[in-house]
Amino acid sequence: MASGTGPLSVHFMESPAERELFEGRGELAAWYAQRGTAIDFAEYGSPAMRITASVPPGRDILLVHNCCVTQEDVERIEAHFTGRVTWVLCPCSNRYISRLSPPVGLLRGKGVRIAVGTDSLASNTALDMVAELRALGDVPLEELLAWATGNGAQALGMEERLGGFEAGSRSGAVLLSGLDWGNMRLTEDSRAERLL
DSSP: OOSSSSOEEEEEOOSHHHHHHTTTOHHHHHHHHHTTOOOTTGGGOSHHHHHHHHSOTTSOEEEEEOTTOOHHHHHHHHHHOSSOEEEEEOHHHHHHHTSOOOOHHHHHHHTOEEEEOOOOTTSOSOOOHHHHHHTTOSOOHHHHHHHHTHHHHHHTTOTTTSSSOOTTOOOOOEEEESOBTTTTBOOTTOEEEEOO
């Protein structure tokens, strides 16, 4: 694992208000102002600039949500870190809270490590990984499964034990049913059943 005591998890660019905060406007800026709290980090210029200025490059980092990241944000962060950077997507949570979707095409186009999560029941109607994968749109099944398994294990530095079926691993096994086998895609009928 890279420097630090473990991966750093940051809820990142979940809403436009996060970028607006660094410009001293928007709902988060108003929230700070109502409480009389200074925004002492706005000098960084943007959330991505704050992360790259504040987090050592060798640290593993999980950036969670990412609905409002731009190509510039992705390039800045990927260029800064030598540790593992994982862009964690929780599309059902995002739709529940803000009705926004993460820029899957941008992240795929940049070839970054993507993982998928559910967030929590405080911001989601169910902890259903198949629903999360389905919500990501027209992404090949093989890629989605890598995001939901091995990439998540790598993000947590647990790839020696989880995320695959190599000798010595302790991964569980899940049976997916209701697939479109001809096109290797999830369908509305796709379900997961834990076997191990």
